[in-house]
Structure formats: structure tokens, C-alpha cells
Amino acid sequence: MPKGKIIKALSGFYYVKDGDKIIQCRGRGNFRNRNITPLVGDNVHYEAEKITDGRIMSIDERRNYLNRPPIANVDQAVLLFSISEPDFDDSLLDRFLVHVESYEIKPIICITKSDLMMEPISNKIQDLVETYQTIGYQVYITSSVEDEGIDWFREALEGCISVFAGQSGVGKSSLLNTLNKELNIDTNAISKSLGRGKHTTRHVELLPVGTGFVADTPGFSSLQFAKIEAQELSLYFPEMKERSSQCKFRGCTHLVEPGCAIQEAVNTGEISQSRYKHYKLFYGEINQRKRRY
Template sequence: MPEGKIIKALSGFYYVLDGENVIQCRGRGVFRKNKITPLVGDYVVYQAENDTDGYILEIKERKNELVRPPIANVDQAILVFSAVEPEFSTLLLDRFLVLVEANGIDPVIVISKIDLLSTENMKRIQTFIEDYRTIGYPVISTSSVTNEGIELLLPYIKNKISVIAGQSGVGKSSLLNALNPELELKTNDISTHLGRGKHTTRHVELIELEDGLVADTPGFSSLDFIGIEVEDLSYCFPEIYKIGHSCKFRGCLHDKEPKCAVKEAVEKGTIKNYRYDHYMEFLEEIRDRKPRY
């Protein structure tokens, strides 16, 4: 049986790329029965009825998957956050970072719309950029208007499956258009009434770009930590996980335990206060999610 990769899911159809050909497929009823949904990025076995239509018979094992956006087998996440309009948020960025870290996906942080920054705000954003680079994250400043930073992003895309994600209105489609003007993806301005972007991307689709595949995804602004347990959270904060090895007690959650190396590092400034605050906020959120007896 032929095999391929789902590159688009739309209205119950799955578009499977097999070499040069794209086959429009439907999923078998057994998937619905077993509550399995084929995802963009899935490697599948399909049966072709003709040159253009077929049925998906089997979904190969996934190395990872995201719920929102719904996509599988991702190598890296390009997290796009605007410097302004909407305003840059470390809290929201850290939410995205936790989600992709928990799924074993490498993050690349892109700060968009830097052409709109005042000199004062540029210094503020630059401080955050240096913070995240010190942690070990690649951070690229870009402008889809001036094309600044676009070339620096291209090597990250090559030969990888990337999901491009972030709050709606940050310029994800504009960024993809800057990377490849032939895409002509629809973009929209920020809604001045709501202070956020209108959703211009309605479905998930893998787009061929620089010898890689990039997923343009529907915008979203909130994330739930489904499947992440309290003891897993520190893994998603690399600097906390690294310093946490020096804590006196094994399994320290860096909360109320004595002789916690992480809390000492926060006091010394080795770990940024806002990162620790976000860690604690997420820890409480995960705790509150669980039933209490």
C-alpha cells in the first residue's frame, strides 16, 4: 500500500503528499469508532481509488502531537511574538515554551514588528531577548515590513517540519509571506476594538519552504497544561531544571522546600524573577486542575 504525509486537513478531507502527488483522502470509519483523528503531519498508509482520491487506512506512530494547533511529528516550533500590537508578553511566551518543551519540540523565538518600536521600547525588548538567549533559546528579531531578520530564520527552517504559532495578530502569515512572497497568505490588521488580531488562518496546512515544511496555523491566545504534571514542570524551564539538581531534597518543586537552590538563584538574579513567577503560577494552575480529596 502507498504511504505519504498529511499536509492539509479541511472539511473532513485529508490531503496526503506522496512524492510529487497530493491525494485527497477521507479517513476510515474505524478512526471515528476508536476516537482517532488524523492530523496534519501524520505519516499514513492510504488506498487510492484513482489518481486523486483515496482512503486513509493506517496512521503511523507519532513522535509528538499538539492539541492546539492540531498537528503531529513536529521538529520545531517557531513561536512568533510581536514587540507591539499586541504588546510583548513574557507570560504568554512562557506558556507556549512550556507546551512545546513538554512535547519534545525545539522552540525558536521570533520577535516580530520591531520596526514599530520606539528607542525606549527597543531597549526593553532587547533585555528580554538577551534573557531568553542566556537560557539557551534561539531568538530572532524580525520585521515583515523591512525584512530585517528574515534571512536569519531561513537556516532554522531547512529540512525540518516546523509549526509557526503564537497569539493571533502577531504577524505569522506576514512572516511567512516575507519568507516566500509567492505564498500570498491572507493577513489582517489588529482589531482596535479588541486589541488583537482577527483569525485569518482557518485550518492547519504544511507549506513547502526552503527545503522544509512549515505549518501555518490558526491563531490562539490561551493554552492549557493538559498532560503536564507538577513534577514535570521544571523540565520545561531549562534554567530551573539545571540549577534544580543542586537542591537539597530530591524531587524539590522549588516552592516551599528548604535549602532550594532555585530560590537561591532567583535571589541572586541567576534566574529571572519573572521566569520563576511564571513557573510558580503554572505550578498552581496544574495543582488546581487536579481533583482534591
């Protein structure tokens, strides 16, 4: 039975890439009864007499998958945030990082629109870049307008399935068009009245970039911690995870306990004040969620 990868899902159809062919498929009839939903990124076995009437018969075991965006077998998540228009939001970035870390997917940070970098924004951005690089994250600074950092960033995508995610209006589609001139993805200017971008991406699709694929996904403005428990939150802050065993008390929340290695690292500047502030914010959100239910 032939095998391929789902590269697009749209209106109940799944488009399976098998070598140079793309076969339009529907899911097997009993998938719904078995609560099986094929995802973009799935490696599947299919049957097809014509390239327009295929049927997916089985799905290989997934290495991982995301719910939002719905995509499987992801190698890395590229989190895109702009320097300006919309303004850089490090709280939202940390929120994305926590979610990506919880799925054990490699995160990469890409800061777009470097052509808009001016004082005093540049000082703030440089400080933030240093903070995240010190933690161990890869950080790229790019401009689709001036072609800055594009070749360097393209190398990070080679041979991988990468998910692009981040704020609306940061220029995901423009960056993809710059990475692959043949894509011609529709882009819209940021809405000045709303201060955010219009959602130009309507579905999840794997797009070719060099030897890799990129999933261009709808823009997000917030993420809820629906499946993350408060006691595990520090595991998704790498700089906290590596120090938590040094805390005096097992099960330390890193909020008020004496002998907390995390609080000590914040006081000495080894852990960023802003990252710790976001940790406390997220911890409170998770506890509020539990109280509501």
C-alpha cells in the same frame, strides 16, 4: 501501497503529498470505530484510483504530536510574539515554552514587527532576548515590512516541519508570505478596538518554505495546563531543571523550602526574576485545577 504525508486537513478530507502529487483522501472506514484520527504531518499509506478519491489505509507510528494545533511529527515549534500591536507578552511566551518543552519539541522564539521597536520598548526587548538566549533558546528578530532577519530566520526552517504558534495578530501570515512569496495567505490588520488580531487562519496546513514545511495555525490567547502536574513543572524550565538536583530536599517545589538551589539562583540573578514569577504563577494554576477536580 503508495505512501505520502498529510499536508492539509479540511472538512473531513485529508490531502496527501506523494512526490509532486497531492491526493484528496478520506480516512479508512474503521478508523472512527478504532478511535483513530489522521493528523496533518502523519506519514500514511493510501489507495487511490484518482487523485480526488483516495483512502488512507494506515498511519505510520508518530514521533510526537500536538493536540493544539493538531499536528504530528513536529521537529520544532516557532513561537511568534510581536514587539508591539499586540504588546510583547512574556508570560504567554513562557506558557507556550512550558507546553512545547513538555512535548520534547525544540522551541524557537521569533519576535516580529521589529520596525515598531522604539524607546523604551527596545530596552525591554533587548533584555528579554538576552534572558532567553542565556537559557539556550534560539531567538530571531524579524520584520516583514522591512525584510529584517528573514534570510537568517529562513535558514532555521530548512529541512524541518515547524509549527508557527503565538499571539493572534503578531503577523504569522505576513511572515509566511515574506518567507515564500507564492503563498499569498490572507492577512487582516489588527483590531484596534480589541487590541488583538483577527483569526485569519482557519485550518492546519503544511506550507512549503525552502526545503521545509511550516504549519500555519490559528492564533491563541491562552493555554491551560491540562496535562502537566505541579511536581514536574520545573522540568520544563531548562534553567531550573539543570539546578534542581542541587536542592537540599528531594521533591523540592522551589517555592518555600530551605536549601533550594533555584531560589538561590533567583537571588543571585542566575535565574530571571520574571521567569521565576511565571513559574510560581503556573504552579498555582495547576494546584487550583487539581482542587477543582
